Amino acid sequence: MTVRSYLKDRISFVAATVFIMAVLRLLGFACKARMDFIWVMEGIIFVTALCVCLADYRKRRHFYRELLGILEGLDQKYLITEMTVQPDFEEGKIWMDVLYDTGKSMRDKLNETEDSLRDFKEYLELWIHEIKIPIAALNLMNYNGSQDLKKQKAQLARINSFVEQILFYARADAAEKDYLLTACDLDVTINKVLQQQKDLLIGNKIRIEKNDTAHSVVTDSKWLTFMLGQIVNNSIKYRDAAKQPCISFAVEEMADKTVLKIRDNGIGIPEQDIDRVFDKTFTGENGRKGNASTGMGLYICKQLCNKLGHAITIASVYGEYTEVEIAFGKETFLTKE
Numbered sequence: 363m364t365v366r367s368y369l370k371d372r373i374s375f376v377a378a379t380v381f382i383m384a385v386l387r388l389l390g391f392a393c394k395a396r397m398d399f400i401w402v403m404e405g406i407i408f409v410t411a412l413c414v415c416l417a418d419y420r421k422r423r424h425f426y427r428e429l430l431g432i433l434e435g436l437d438q439k440y441l442i443t444e445m446t447v448q449p450d451f452e453e454g455k456i457w458m459d460v461l462y463d464t465g466k467s468m469r470d471k472l473n474e475t476e477d478s479l480r481d482f483k484e485y486l487e488l489w490i491h492e493i494k495i496p497i498a499a500l501n502l503m504n505y506n507g508s509q510d511l512k513k514q515k516a517q518l519a520r521i522n523s524f525v526e527q528i529l530f531y532a533r534a535d536a537a538e539k540d541y542l543l544t545a546c547d548l549d550v551t552i553n554k555v556l557q558q559q560k561d562l563l564i565g566n567k568i569r570i571e572k573n574d575t576a577h578s579v580v581t582d583s584k585w586l587t588f589m590l591g592q593i594v595n596n597s598i599k600y601r602d603a604a605k606q607p608c609i610s611f612a613v614e615e616m617a618d619k620t621v622l623k624i625r626d627n628g629i630g631i632p633e634q635d636i637d638r639v640f641d642k643t644f645t646g647e648n649g650r651k652g653n654a655s656t657g658m659g660l661y662i663c664k665q666l667c668n669k670l671g672h673a674i675t676i677a678s679v680y681g682e683y684t685e686v687e688i689a690f691g692k693e694t695f696l697t698k699e
Contacts, residue, residue: 372415379411425449485643485658489528496520515561522558523595530588531662541582541670548622549576551583552611555590562598571610579620579690585666586688589674590624592659593686597626600684618692625685631678639676640664 383404390400449455496517503514552575556563563570594609601607605627614621631639638644645657660676667674671691678684 372418375411375415379407383407421449422454425454481642485531486528488643488657489524493521493524496524512561512565516565519559519561523591526588527592527659527662530585530666531658541585543580543582543670545578546581546583546586547576547578548613548620551586552590554587555594558587558591559594559598562595566598566601566607568598568601569606569608571608573610573612575611575613575622577613577615577620579622581670581672581690585670589663589666589688592663593624596659597624597628597684600626600628600630602627602629602681620690620692622688622690623685624687625683627683630680630682630684631676632680636676636678640674 386403386407387400389395390397390403448458499517500514502508503510503517508514549572552572556570562568597609598607607627609624609626612623612625614623635644640660640663641657642661643657644661664674667688673687673689675687675689676684677687
């Protein structure tokens with residue numbers, strides 16, 4: 363801060379001082395006061411204003427020089443408020459409060475971004491480990507000259523499911539920019555999912571049951587297809603080898619909502635894990651027992667349901683069944699397309 367820039371910034375104070383001195387002189391002339399008295403009064407006003415300006419200038423120059431010096435020496439500029447002493451003038455305090463709030467917002471955003479990147483890196487490592495399994499299986503089939511098309515299609519279906527999952531995860535934060543709410547036939551969507559998963563379903567001898575699924579709901583068909591695919595994939599992954607695997611679909615109409623229920627008779631979810639199945643990267647006891655899992659499928663489903671205004675819940679009895687429910691609100695202003 364230079365003297366010139368300081369005076370330019372305080373031009374109103376300088377002008378006011380000059381104005382007061384001029385008024386004082388005019389009043390002195392009008393009252394026929396002695397000139398030496400007028401000069402003394404003008405001198406007092408001038409000296410007082412000069413002292414005030416000098417003191418204020420030194421205080422502000424010291425603060426801003428120190429602030430700029432600290433800022434120049436910092437690699438992480440947003441930490442400036444942590445290194446600067448609180449000034450003793452009001453304008454400086456306001457600036458420090460602004461800088462503190464700005465820095466805090468930046469740190470919070472930075473921490474959020476770092477957490478997100480760390481989570482994505484961890485997920486990506488798990489995802490790579492998981493997708494390598496069907497790729498290795500296909501390589502082995504190719505090496506052995508296997509002509510079993512059903513097994514090859516099943517492994518390709520798993521790869522497609524993993525690729526689709528990571529694409530939807532990458533888009534989940536901006537889902538509101540990529541969905542279109544229309545009337546959607548649940549039976550058609552379920553059939554589409556089953557067609558996509560048919561090789562895995564046939565390969566694992568999964569029986570399918572549907573009960574009154576021909577209902578229309580308002581949703582985005584693409585997102586719903588993905589969510590149902592993740593749920594069905596989990597049912598296949600966590601099937602009970604001691605039983606005839608079965609996945610059933612049912613719809614319940616209520617006054618204010620339509621509920622789609624997807625139930626399997628697989629190994630179920632331990633009671634201590636049920637409240638955490640929608641958490642990011644949570645695999646639980648089942649995941650630790652050897653079923654390779656990223657723990658992201660249900661998390662993404664939960665995020666998409668939140669974006670679409672649906673409610674998703676899960677219930678399970680370990681060793682007996684798992685049932686996922688998706689509740690769609692009733693909308694009357696849309697018609698089926």
